[in-house]
Amino acid sequence: KQEVTQIPAALSVPEGENLVLNCSFTDSAIYNLQWFRQDPGKGLTSLLLIQSSQREQTSGRLNASLDKSSGRSTLYIAASQPGDSATYLCAVRGNDMRFGAGTRLTVKP
Amino acid sequence: GAVVSQHPSRVICKSGTSVKIECRSLDFQATTMFWYRQFPKKSLMLMATSNEGSKATYEQGVEKDKFLINHASLTLSTLTVTSAHPEDSSFYICSAWRGDTGELFFGEGSRLTVL
Numbered sequence: 001k002q003e004v005t006q007i008p009a010a011l012s013v014p015e016g017e018n019l020v021l022n023c024s025f026t027d028s029a030i031y032n033l034q035w036f037r038q039d040p041g042k043g044l045t046s047l048l049l050i051q052s053s054q055r056e057q058t059s060g061r062l063n064a065s066l067d068k069s070s071g072r073s074t075l076y077i078a079a080s081q082p083g084d085s086a087t088y089l090c091a092v093r094g095n096d097m098r099f100g101a102g103t104r105l106t107v108k109p
Numbered sequence: 110g111a112v113v114s115q116h117p118s119r120v121i122c123k124s125g126t127s128v129k130i131e132c133r134s135l136d137f138q139a140t141t142m143f144w145y146r147q148f149p150k151k152s153l154m155l156m157a158t159s160n161e162g163s164k165a166t167y168e169q170g171v172e173k174d175k176f177l178i179n180h181a182s183l184t185l186s187t188l189t190v191t192s193a194h195p196e197d198s199s200f201y202i203c204s205a206w207r208g209d210t211g212e213l214f215f216g217e218g219s220r221l222t223v224l
Contacts, residue, residue, distance in 0.1 A: 032211050043115070043202050044153075044215040051211065089152065097143065097213065101152040 002027045004092050006100035013080055014108050021075040021103045023090035028068050031093045035064050035075050038087045038102070047088075048075070080107045112136055113205050115216025122193055123224055129189045130219045132203030138183035139205035144176075147200045147218075159186045193223040 003026045013019055023033070032051045036044040048057045048064040050073070056065040063076040073090055087102040112135040122128050132142055140161045145153040157178050158166045165178035175197075177189040186205075190197055202218040 034213055036215070041200070041218070041220070043113075043217040044204070046212060046214060049210070049212045091213065093211065093213075096158070097155070099153050099155075 002030075002092060002094050002096070002098045004090060004098045004100040006088075006090060006103050008103060009101065010104040010106075012106040012108065015080060015082060017080050017107075018076070018078050019080055019105070021077070021088050021090075021105070023073040023075070023092075023100055025071045025073075025092045025098070027094055028071050029094055030068065033064075033066055033073050034091045034093070035062075035073075036089045036091065038089060044089065077105075080105075082107045082109050113139075113203065113214045113216045115203055115219055117219055118217060119220045119222075121222045121224065124194055125192055127189055127191045128193055128221060129187055130201055130203070130221075132186045132188070132205065132216050134184045134205040134207075134214070137205075137207050137209075139186075140183060140208060141206040142180060142186040143204045143206075143213075144178060144186070144188050145202045145204070147202060153202065156188075190221065193221070195223045197221065198223045 005024045007022045034049045035047040038044045050057050050066040061078040066073045084107050087104045089102040091099045114133045116131045142159040144156045155168050156171045159178045159180040161180045167173050180186040200220050204213050204215045
């Protein structure tokens with residue numbers, strides 16, 4: 001059974017810092033990995049989707065990498081802003097879809 | 110990006126009544142939709158996988174007769190919480206799989222409060 005772990009559980013940084021969120025998974029037989037953002041009391045917003053054949057995807061200040069063989073993905077956020085404060089979740093699609101518990105990010109002005 | 114609409118966003122009901130939540134994919138056909146429950150400050154808990162035209166697949170521990178799921182069309186899945194109790198109060202979220210890209214899109218969630 002796929003298990004997805006996100007580290008750290010919470011992160012607080014000053015505005016402007018670059019930061020990395022980590023996601024690890026136990027079964028490398030995946031179709032894709034997706035990063036989401038969730039604001040309090042809201043649904044999830046898709047940030048980046050990486051297919052199993054890809055190594056990374058970029059969107060604006062966000063860059064997600066995937067190392068399927070080691071079961072790891074990172075989400076890099078450049079020049080963080082207070083508006084980036086949210087919970088970030090990674091989801092791994094194999095035979096089903098499994099989510100990590102999320103990293104709660106706070107960017108302080 | 111693709112849009113998934115969930116309705117209602119908030120609902121308050123009396124104990125013992127039933128509540129229906131709708132999940133619609135607005136600009137793509139979704140043969141597979143998912144229903145989740147989320148407790149405060151916790152991650153998503155998958156309740157069931159809904160496949161168009163067939164019975165939903167429920168996760169272990171989720172009562173099928175309490176949480177009725179219907180996926181009658183390629184753009185609509187519904188979750189009905191039957192005989193609701195206060196412990197059913199939670200945030201329910203749906204998602205839809207876009208088959209051509211493999212990307213998952215989420216609704217905005219529905220907050221259920223059972224008095």
